[in-house]
Amino acid sequence: MNAVPRTTTLCLRAIARPRTPCLSHLQSLRTNSTTAAPPALLQKLREDLKTSMRAKDTNRLAVVRGLLNEVTNAAKTSSPITSDLQLLSVVRKRIAAARSASDEAAAAGRQDLVDKEEAQIQLLDEYAAGVQTWSEDKIAEVVKAAVEKMKTAGDKMDSASDQPKFPAAPPPPPSSFPPPIKPPPLPLTDQHKPAKAMPQSITHVRDPDTTHASGAQTGGMIRTAAIHGKASINASIMTAQPRSKSDVHHHGEQDTIIYALRGTGSVVTDGGSTRTDLAPGDFCLIPAGVEHLEMNDTDEEVVWIITRNGSTADVVNKDKWSE
Numbered sequence: 001m002n003a004v005p006r007t008t009t010l011c012l013r014a015i016a017r018p019r020t021p022c023l024s025h026l027q028s029l030r031t032n033s034t035t036a037a038p039p040a041l042l043q044k045l046r047e048d049l050k051t052s053m054r055a056k057d058t059n060r061l062a063v064v065r066g067l068l069n070e071v072t073n074a075a076k077t078s079s080p081i082t083s084d085l086q087l088l089s090v091v092r093k094r095i096a097a098a099r100s101a102s103d104e105a106a107a108a109g110r111q112d113l114v115d116k117e118e119a120q121i122q123l124l125d126e127y128a129a130g131v132q133t134w135s136e137d138k139i140a141e142v143v144k145a146a147v148e149k150m151k152t153a154g155d156k157m158d159s160a161s162d163q164p165k166f167p168a169a170p171p172p173p174p175s176s177f178p179p180p181i182k183p184p185p186l187p188l189t190d191q192h193k194p195a196k197a198m199p200q201s202i203t204h205v206r207d208p209d210t211t212h213a214s215g216a217q218t219g220g221m222i223r224t225a226a227i228h229g230k231a232s233i234n235a236s237i238m239t240a241q242p243r244s245k246s247d248v249h250h251h252g253e254q255d256t257i258i259y260a261l262r263g264t265g266s267v268v269t270d271g272g273s274t275r276t277d278l279a280p281g282d283f284c285l286i287p288a289g290v291e292h293l294e295m296n297d298t299d300e301e302v303v304w305i306i307t308r309n310g311s312t313a314d315v316v317n318k319d320k321w322s323e
Helices: 006-016 023-033 040-055 058-075 084-107 111-129 136-155
Strands: 221-227 233-240 248-250 256-262 265-269 274-278 283-286 293-296 302-309 316-318
Touching (some): 040 058, 040 111, 058 084, 058 111, 084 111, 233 293
Antiparallel strands (some): 221 233, 233 302, 256 283, 256 302, 265 274, 265 293
């Protein structure tokens, strides 16, 4: 039998030698294995997206896509949705918006739109019911138990009578200087008069009250008060449904500042001849008394943050542009 050349033997050994995983590969596996699982409701939404697409269930597909879009948009901010409770808050906002739209459709005699909104509300209620929450009675029970536990622990602590007592500090020596003479009060001028009382604490609104309207409402536009009646400025959220526009209106003596948060909407002024488009991140100032209307001619929802001077919003709707 002919001997195998030495160089060939070395090559075969090199090929047969098992590969040892590198440290970076092991670290990657360890990192991936500890990634937190998405919320259960989010997993269900993703599954329902596939199921509704196969079944061609347009109502559920629209609801699921809307919720998933909210999750995607939140992921681009500093407050991503990482829990079922956060997602439940989004679902409840959608329910409130759908109910408001249903009421507007009913007032306009559009039963077809009412049925559509009610169908979406039913699906949203179904998803909201899938998140387990505690009732007020359950919370009260847990708090009561915690308080009782703290009382029990407090009884076991040493009482104040067991603490060492120290003598009181001696009084300070009397001063050898005469008491200071107070000058007579000076008359107050406008410059020295006390300023108007201002709020002594901040106002924090995490979830604006969707049941409280900000000023008069117009078709297709949902104005939700965020901060009102607190100071000399008010803030609200304006949500424009797809393919909608408001009535012609103005805000009396209030200047209006708009910040475009989501979607691309427009402000129409000058009797309808001038249109200003606002993309996300844009600001717009509407001077007091200027007639205008808001318009959303896209297929996506438009959300603006509104601030005005005055403790509450002043919205004056008109039938048409002034001559």
